[in-house]
Amino acid sequence: MLEKDPVTGWAIAHWFCKRHRDHADRVNEQLRAQNEAAPAPLPNKGGLLPCYFKADWEKVYRHYAGRFWGPPTHGLCADDWPTPGRAPVVKKARMRLVLGGHDLDDTP
Structure with a gap:
């Protein structure tokens, strides 16, 4: 049980x-x-390769683990997994400067 x-x-x-x-x-x-x-x-092992290398990891894992393998609920990358006993950290959006409204070469 x-x-x-x-x-x-x-x-x-x-x-x-x-x-x-x-x-x-x-x-x-x-x-x-x-x-x-x-x-x-919560996954407790693996997930490190997707943190460092870009690839179709789901396809790779499914090939080597077998057809009955499925991706973890929390994602393939260990960076996305929550830590037990701690509240999940909300990822903040990156700030970007958007120039618009006037041309930089035009000075009054």
Whole structure:
């Protein structure tokens, strides 16, 4: 049986022997609501190559990992992944200077 962490979505495995099947069923029922409400798991490894090199990483990963692989919910690049226990950082837009309205060569 798996218990999903309500913050990170990571799974913790719990094992019970056959003699304690009734206890396992009771614990499984208690965890059902928590597991359904848990977020998509945060990636905890990989994601560094897309931070430094431009490529079609989804195609590369799918080729080597197999056809059943799918991209993580939080993206392929580790820079885009949230940090457990910390609020997500909002990326600010870059400021740009837009010249308009008059020509720089025309001086009054």
